[in-house]
Amino acid sequence: MTRPRRISLPEHTVEIVSDAGEGAQKAAIAFAQLCAKAGNGLWTVEIIPSEIRPPPHTTGSASGNRIRLAERSQVTNAGNLANVVLAFNEMALLSRLQAESLADDVLVLIDDQWATHENENYRVSYRDVVEQFRARGSTILEIPLQRETLRHVEDAQQGKNMFAVGLLCALYSKDVLVLQEVIRKIFKGKSKQVVDLAVKLAGAGYEYGLANLEQCFEINAVPTDVPKVAMNGNTALALGAIAAGFELCSMYPITPATSASHALSDLFEDFGGFVHQAEDEIAAIGVALGASYAGKTALTITSGPGMALKAEFQGLAVMTETPLVIVDVQRGGPSTGLPTKIEQSDLLHALYGAPGDAPKVVLAPSTIEECYYILSVARKIAEEFRMLVIVLSDANLATGQQLFDRPNVFATPPRSQLDLSPVPTNALPYAWDPTTGLSERLIPGQPGGMGVTTSLNHDRDGKACYDAERNKRGHAMRSRKLAALQQTLQRPRVHGAPEGELLLVGWGSTRGAIEEAVDMARGAGHSVSSVHLQFLSPLPPGLKDIFTKFRRVITVELNYSDDPQAPLITEENRRYGQLAWVLRAATLLDIDCFANVPGRPYMPVEILDEAKRILATMDTKSPAQRLTAVEGVS
Amino acid sequence: MSAIAKESLLEVCAADTHTLEDYDAERPRWCKGCGDHGVLAALQRVLRKNNVEPENAVAVSGIGCSSRLPHYLNTYGFHGIHGRALPIATGVRLSRPELPVIAIMGDGDCFSIGGNHWLHAIRYNINAVVLVLDNEVYALTKMQASPTTPDGWKTNTTPRGTYLHPLNPLSAVMGMTNVSFLAQTATWLPAHLDETIEKAWDHHGLSFVRILQRCPVFMPTAFGEGGVHFPVVFLEHEDGIPIHPSLLNRGPAQPHDHRNINEAQRVAVTVDPAPMGLLYQNPEVPAYEEIRWQRKAKPDYETFLQRLDAAMDNYTVS
Numbered sequence: 025m026t027r028p029r030r031i032s033l034p035e036h037t038v039e040i041v042s043d044a045g046e047g048a049q050k051a052a053i054a055f056a057q058l059c060a061k062a063g064n065g066l067w068t069v070e071i072i073p074s075e076i077r078p079p080p081h082t083t084g085s086a087s088g089n090r091i092r093l094a095e096r097s098q099v100t101n102a103g104n105l106a107n108v109v110l111a112f113n114e115m116a117l118l119s120r121l122q123a124e125s126l127a128d129d130v131l132v133l134i135d136d137q138w139a140t141h142e143n144e145n146y147r148v149s150y151r152d153v154v155e156q157f158r159a160r161g162s163t164i165l166e167i168p169l170q171r172e173t174l175r176h177v178e179d180a181q182q183g184k185n186m187f188a189v190g191l192l193c194a195l196y197s198k199d200v201l202v203l204q205e206v207i208r209k210i211f212k213g214k215s216k217q218v219v220d221l222a223v224k225l226a227g228a229g230y231e232y233g234l235a236n237l238e239q240c241f242e243i244n245a246v247p248t249d250v251p252k253v254a255m256n257g258n259t260a261l262a263l264g265a266i267a268a269g270f271e272l273c274s275m276y277p278i279t280p281a282t283s284a285s286h287a288l289s290d291l292f293e294d295f296g297g298f299v300h301q302a303e304d305e306i307a308a309i310g311v312a313l314g315a316s317y318a319g320k321t322a323l324t325i326t327s328g329p330g331m332a333l334k335a336e337f338q339g340l341a342v343m344t345e346t347p348l349v350i351v352d353v354q355r356g357g358p359s360t361g362l363p364t365k366i367e368q369s370d371l372l373h374a375l376y377g378a379p380g381d382a383p384k385v386v387l388a389p390s391t392i393e394e395c396y397y398i399l400s401v402a403r404k405i406a407e408e409f410r411m412l413v414i415v416l417s418d419a420n421l422a423t424g425q426q427l428f429d430r431p432n433v434f435a436t437p438p439r440s441q442l443d444l445s446p447v448p449t450n451a452l453p454y455a456w457d458p459t460t461g462l463s464e465r466l467i468p469g470q471p472g473g474m475g476v477t478t479s480l481n482h483d484r485d486g487k488a489c490y491d492a493e494r495n496k497r498g499h500a501m502r503s504r505k506l507a508a509l510q511q512t513l514q515r516p517r518v519h520g521a522p523e524g525e526l527l528l529v530g531w532g533s534t535r536g537a538i539e540e541a542v543d544m545a546r547g548a549g550h551s552v553s554s555v556h557l558q559f560l561s562p563l564p565p566g567l568k569d570i571f572t573k574f575r576r577v578i579t580v581e582l583n584y585s586d587d588p589q590a591p592l593i594t595e596e597n598r599r600y601g602q603l604a605w606v607l608r609a610a611t612l613l614d615i616d617c618f619a620n621v622p623g624r625p626y627m628p629v630e631i632l633d634e635a636k637r638i639l640a641t642m643d644t645k646s647p648a649q650r651l652t653a654v655e656g657v658s
Numbered sequence: 659m660s661a662i663a664k665e666s667l668l669e670v671c672a673a674d675t676h677t678l679e680d681y682d683a684e685r686p687r688w689c690k691g692c693g694d695h696g697v698l699a700a701l702q703r704v705l706r707k708n709n710v711e712p713e714n715a716v717a718v719s720g721i722g723c724s725s726r727l728p729h730y731l732n733t734y735g736f737h738g739i740h741g742r743a744l745p746i747a748t749g750v751r752l753s754r755p756e757l758p759v760i761a762i763m764g765d766g767d768c769f770s771i772g773g774n775h776w777l778h779a780i781r782y783n784i785n786a787v788v789l790v791l792d793n794e795v796y797a798l799t800k801m802q803a804s805p806t807t808p809d810g811w812k813t814n815t816t817p818r819g820t821y822l823h824p825l826n827p828l829s830a831v832m833g834m835t836n837v838s839f840l841a842q843t844a845t846w847l848p849a850h851l852d853e854t855i856e857k858a859w860d861h862h863g864l865s866f867v868r869i870l871q872r873c874p875v876f877m878p879t880a881f882g883e884g885g886v887h888f889p890v891v892f893l894e895h896e897d898g899i900p901i902h903p904s905l906l907n908r909g910p911a912q913p914h915d916h917r918n919i920n921e922a923q924r925v926a927v928t929v930d931p932a933p934m935g936l937l938y939q940n941p942e943v944p945a946y947e948e949i950r951w952q953r954k955a956k957p958d959y960e961t962f963l964q965r966l967d968a969a970m971d972n973y974t975v976s
């Protein structure tokens with residue numbers, strides 16, 4: 025038997041898709057863990073049908089995973105067009121083409137049972153789709169997935185996925201023994217018969233690959249002694265909530281936030297906490313606020329539509345200076361929108377969604393690793409500043425898996441204890457420091473601190489009042505805390521050179537793709553840099569200074585902006601991406617945006633292309649002129 | 659409260675350390691003759707009688723005339739937003755189950771904007787005293803119809819009379835799974851009000867009390883001219899709410915077994931005469947916060963870290 029020829033590569037992106045329920049997800053998880061064990065850096069993205077039981081053998085039924093694996097241990101985003109796709113049927117394959125996810129020369133591995141299927145419609149559509157791919161320059165490997173699996177089981181539905189992952193193991197020159205170990209772990213708790221069969225099928229897939237593949241890939245890992253974990257952002261949030269010392273998470277189910285609550289529900293009681301599933305999102309934040317008021321800062325997790333329902337309670341948290349943390353795992357909007365897909369469209373709502381002037385802190389993790397740490401930061405700020413902190417995650421972070429350094433859990437500080445020591449009678453509930461607006465709060469149970477906490481305007485003594493002077497003071501003090509926090513923030517680091525032609529500004533989960541695009545652009549000799557904002561409110565210091573070192577500044581965001589070329593759109597009525605709005609207002613600089621709503625993460629190459637397009641338009645204009653303030657208003 | 663009543667109370671509770679004044683905060687700003695004054699006084703008496711440390715009680719309210727009550731009570735108080743007292747109260751109970759909680763709401767607050775929370779709070783059965791001060795109108799916003807505004811009543815939003823029959827909160831409560839305590843009383847029956855709030859305080863679980871409340875400003879003729887011509891029947895049981903003989907001038911007494919849910923449901927649907935007293939009580943229904951606290955572990959710091967480490971193991975790949 026001649027072994028397949030090995031081709032060494034620095035990285036690859038592979039997609040595995042089947043009908044919902046056929047197990048491509050499981051196969052992908054096993055494959056990702058196999059790669060992780062080998063030391064490959066990786067990022068995975070779930071491919072999820074929007075419906076629970078879509079009709080089989082349709083594009084809407086495609087379910088699976090995209091896996092980007094690399095030699096380097098750090099992979100920061102989902103990558104570019106996929107190099108390999110393994111599909112259980114041609115409609116699943118077609119769905120990836122429609123998603124604009126595959127390279128033209130993608131290597132397609134597809135179950136060949138449809139070529140000779142008794143249903144003529146399947147035969148015809150199989151031939152059509154395969155032809156379509158050939159015409160684009162793809163290589164097609166027709167695999168007897170169904171037939172080979174049937175040699176080991178009666179119902180191929182229950183095993184094709186394991187055969188497939190064995191085949192991938194051969195395709196990527198991985199160790200089949202490690203794969204089988206991974207499978208045993210994944211199937212832990214299933215009967216011995218089921219586990220043994222899965223292991224056997226994976227072995228069979230592997231052997232089939234060795235015997236039949238002409239070439240295979242090798243993506244060597246850079247060995248490291250640093251222990252690594254692989255998890256998705258919602259799991260990271262759940263573990264991070266525990267590490268942050270929260271005791272209560274109150275929520276109402278909503279995609280794509282729910283799985284964070286699932287992960288937390290699984291564990292929280294063992295750690296002395298619990299998840300309360302409230303009757304709606306309003307109650308969910310109300311319960312969290314009540315718990316926070318009672319002295320134990322709580323958390324509520326939701327997504328866009330739920331954020332809308334929480335708006336009034338946000339105002340209450342701000343007015344009463346009750347520490348509180350909201351996580352918004354953003355999805356496509358408005359309304360029900362694209363429930364399972366990524367968008368970064370809640371920034372302005374997070375900043376301004378609560379009626380009245382409601383200053384609050386808004387943070388956004390940019391990696392899955394940051395999802396783990398961010399809730400500790402959020403909680404600390406909420407408590408020290410007596411503020412509402414909103415954490416903006418998104419569907420990309422929520423369901424993607426990333427490999428990162430295992431957090432040192434032994435560095436987790438103990439949960440803070442309630443301080444119920446007496447205070448002097450007449451202690452002020454809002455003893456605002458006149459410079460910073462900061463004050464110590466009183467907690468039920470503290471002798472001497474009795475009094476009402478009210479949603480009405482109030483002064484230092486907490487009592488309702490309606491006059492101008494005390495209304496102005498309340499507003500100023502609540503707002504001042506943001507300035508006090510801003511003074512403690514660091515100037516953001518510029519990725520690339522600190523000055524040049526084009527600066528890309530991002531926030532949230534687009535960081536990896538933006539920085540990779542910058543690296544590619546710089547590698548090709550273009551003067552492009554980027555800066556990433558973790559704090560959206562308050563904005564970090566030094567932005568204007570950083571921006572004015574470049575000729576053009578554009579935000580890169582996954583939200584809607586009007587195309588300047590579209591009918592009726594003028595400079596006067598054009599709507600910008602959300603961060604662009606914020607930065608234009610904050611700096612009075614003419615900041616543009618690359619803001620779009622594809623319902624999937626940006627690929628680095630898309631950002632690169634946009635950067636090159638902008639640079640090309642700039643070259644035609646007069647030479648080096650730095651970005652200056654908008655005329656007449658600076 | 660009259661000086662004599664205060665004296666006699668002090669005598670009964672001579673061993674106790676708190677006085678009624680200990681529960682006084684700023685002077686109430688309700689209108690003269692408003693039924694809310696009486697509810698405040700009754701609450702202060704029950705706190706005094708149980709010798710509750712003022713720092714250990716939490717009074718939570720929504721928005722409305724009635725929801726101002728925590729401003730006037732010298733405990734910890736949270737005057738929140740319209741309709742949302744119950745989620746906040748639930749949050750306090752879930753995180754600090756050692757603190758007694760009293761939730762105070764208006765009829766619009768509880769039955770209309772807060773309706774969803776109302777029904778679910780009864781099912782959670784948190785251990786709290788829940789008082790609805792039902793003046794059958796939106797008072798703070800100046801006389802709009804509420805869900806309990808009487809048939810045909812003219813308000814600013816129904817100038818030609820209401821369109822719908824009023825909601826019966828008692829039957830709604832009795833229809834909820836896990837209901838554990840339901841009573842009805844009125845602000846013009848102070849002795850009955852006192853006894854009812856005391857009973858509610860003593861109950862373990864969510865004690866839901868609908869208090870028919872006089873609003874002489876917007877509803878001067880409601881409740882039969884403020885109770886004068888208002889048909890009531892007092893529910894009588896040896897473990898029920900005591901019926902002071904003077905009350906019998908207002909209406910007859912009728913035997914009622916508040917431990918029998920079917921009987922309670924039957925009584926709850928009658929509105930004329932209005933049943934006064936304890937409709938239902940079942941102290942066996944577990945309180946939600948206690949279920950949750952019983953099921954959660956209380957790991958020490960070491961164990962906490964070990965468990966987090968073990969959780970991390972599940973995701974460790976190399």
Ligand SMILES: Cc1ncc(C[n+]2csc(CCOP(=O)(O)OP(=O)(O)O)c2C)c(N)n1
Pocket residue numbers: 721722723724725739740763764765766767768791793795796797798799804
């Ligand atoms: C979200 C919201 N909607 C409306 C209001 C206006 N509002 C304040 S109190 C109230 C009704 C008060 O009626 P009720 O709850 O019966 O209390 P009462 O004043 O009669 O004691 C309304 C509609 C508000 N404060 N918040």
Ligand code: SF4
Pocket residue numbers: 687688689691692693694723724793797798872873874875876
């Ligand atoms: S308006 Fe009515 S309910 Fe409000 S304080 Fe006056 S009497 Fe009481």
Ligand SMILES: [Mg+2]
Pocket residue numbers: 722764765766791792793794795796797804
């Ligand atoms: Mg009312």
